[in-house]
Amino acid sequence: MAKVAREMVERAGVDVDTLVELLIKNAAAELTTYYYYTILRVNLIGLQGESLKEIAEVARIEDRNHFEALVPRIYELGGKLPQDMVEFHNLSACPPARLPEDPSDVMAILRVLVEAERCAVRGYTHICNLTAGKDHRTYDLALAILNEEIEHESWFSEFLGEGPSGHFMRRGETSPFVSKFLR
Amino acid sequence: MREFTLRELVRFNGQDGRPAYVAYQGKVYDLTGSFLWRGGRHQVLHRAGQDLTRTLGQAPHGPELLEKFPVVGTLKGGEDAEDDRGEP
Numbered sequence: 001m002a003k004v005a006r007e008m009v010e011r012a013g014v015d016v017d018t019l020v021e022l023l024i025k026n027a028a029a030e031l032t033t034y035y036y037y038t039i040l041r042v043n044l045i046g047l048q049g050e051s052l053k054e055i056a057e058v059a060r061i062e063d064r065n066h067f068e069a070l071v072p073r074i075y076e077l078g079g080k081l082p083q084d085m086v087e088f089h090n091l092s093a094c095p096p097a098r099l100p101e102d103p104s105d106v107m108a109i110l111r112v113l114v115e116a117e118r119c120a121v122r123g124y125t126h127i128c129n130l131t132a133g134k135d136h137r138t139y140d141l142a143l144a145i146l147n148e149e150i151e152h153e154s155w156f157s158e159f160l161g162e163g164p165s166g167h168f169m170r171r172g173e174t175s176p177f178v179s180k181f182l183r
Numbered sequence: 184m185r186e187f188t189l190r191e192l193v194r195f196n197g198q199d200g201r202p203a204y205v206a207y208q209g210k211v212y213d214l215t216g217s218f219l220w221r222g223g224r225h226q227v228l229h230r231a232g233q234d235l236t237r238t239l240g241q242a243p244h245g246p247e248l249l250e251k252f253p254v255v256g257t258l259k260g261g262e263d264a265e266d267d268r269g270e271p
Contacts, residue, residue: 021227093226095218119219125243126226 002076005137009077012134019130019138020079023070025093026123027081030067032089033116034060036097040109043099048106052159054169056113059152061174063120066145069181073141094119110159117153124149144177185256187211189234192258196232197223203231206258207239207246213255234258 010016037060044053074081082088089096097116100108124146131139154165173179187204192211197203202215203223214220214231223231229238239246 018227025227093219122243123226129241129243 001078006077009135009138014131014134016077019127019135020074020077022093022123022127022130023074023077023138024079024081025091026120026127027067027070027074028088028092029094029120029123030063030070032092033094033097033120034064034067036099036116037063037113039099040097040113043103044106044109046104046106049109052106052110052113055152055155058170058174059113059117059155062148062152062178065175065178065182066148069141069145069178072181073138077138093123107160110156114153114156114160117149117156120149121146121153141178141181144181147177148175184254185211186259187256188259192234193232196230197221204255205231205249206234206236207249208236209258209260210254211256211258212249212252214249214252217252 006016009019037056041053041056041060044050044056071081082091094116097112100112102108124142127142128139128146131142133139151167154167155169157163158165158167170176175182187206189206192204192206195202195204197215197220201223202213203217203220204211204213204215205220206212214225219225220231225231229235239249
């Protein structure tokens with residue numbers, strides 16, 4: 001634990017135990033999403049599915065990066081991950097992004113993907129709101145993740161025909177916002 | 184449709200097998216089936232069995248997410264009932 005770092009956050013008026021619980025739940029959401037997206041990506045086949053596969057893969061890898069980036073902050077603030085993987089899965093901040101009943105229904109997969117991203121966008125907005133001006137390091141991290149989650153949502157939303165977002169696919173490395181926390 | 188008082192609503196806190204109900208603008212919603220309200224808790228900070236009319240304004244989403252769930256009654260006191268202060 002980073003004792004003084006935690007004290008600074010407490011003194012700024014943040015309930016650190018609540019914050020840590022939220023970070024753990026969101027870390028669980030990231031790692032479980034990474035797992036479920038693996039299955040979704042595998043099933044994105046055919047003319048429609050293949051066109052989605054690459055952005056689903058980028059979102060999958062970036063969600064894993066988010067998990068990796070969250071873990072040090074959880075421990076800095078005095079938290080820890082559960083020993084039991086099943087417990088970790090079940091406390092996720094977002095519902096499991098399960099493969100739809102009909103795996104060949106690409107639109108149904110797309111709806112699962114966009115709902116997962118929307119849950120994440122809400123979750124990190126919530127953490128940003130709780131930490132803004134109080135816990136600079138968690139805010140910086142949550143904002144970086146939020147930036148990537150918003151882009152994921154935009155990609156999938158465009159495929160659903162909900163309107164343009166102005167975003168492109170990644171060109172080059174993944175996690176342009178979060179990579180500074182992974183070095 | 185059943186009319187709940189705040190005192191009655193508190194019992195539907197989603198714990199120990201009880202349903203998870205919340206009120207919003209005078210309507211009582213059953214969130215028992217929501218993954219995000221398991222155990223009667225939502226995003227660590229919020230509890231079932233309460234009126235979230237004021238709290239929802241600070242949430243990173245609007246009432247449209249509540250509207251996916253069944254309405255099981257109304258809250259006595261109308262649309263401007265209490266916020267979610269006070270633990271069940």
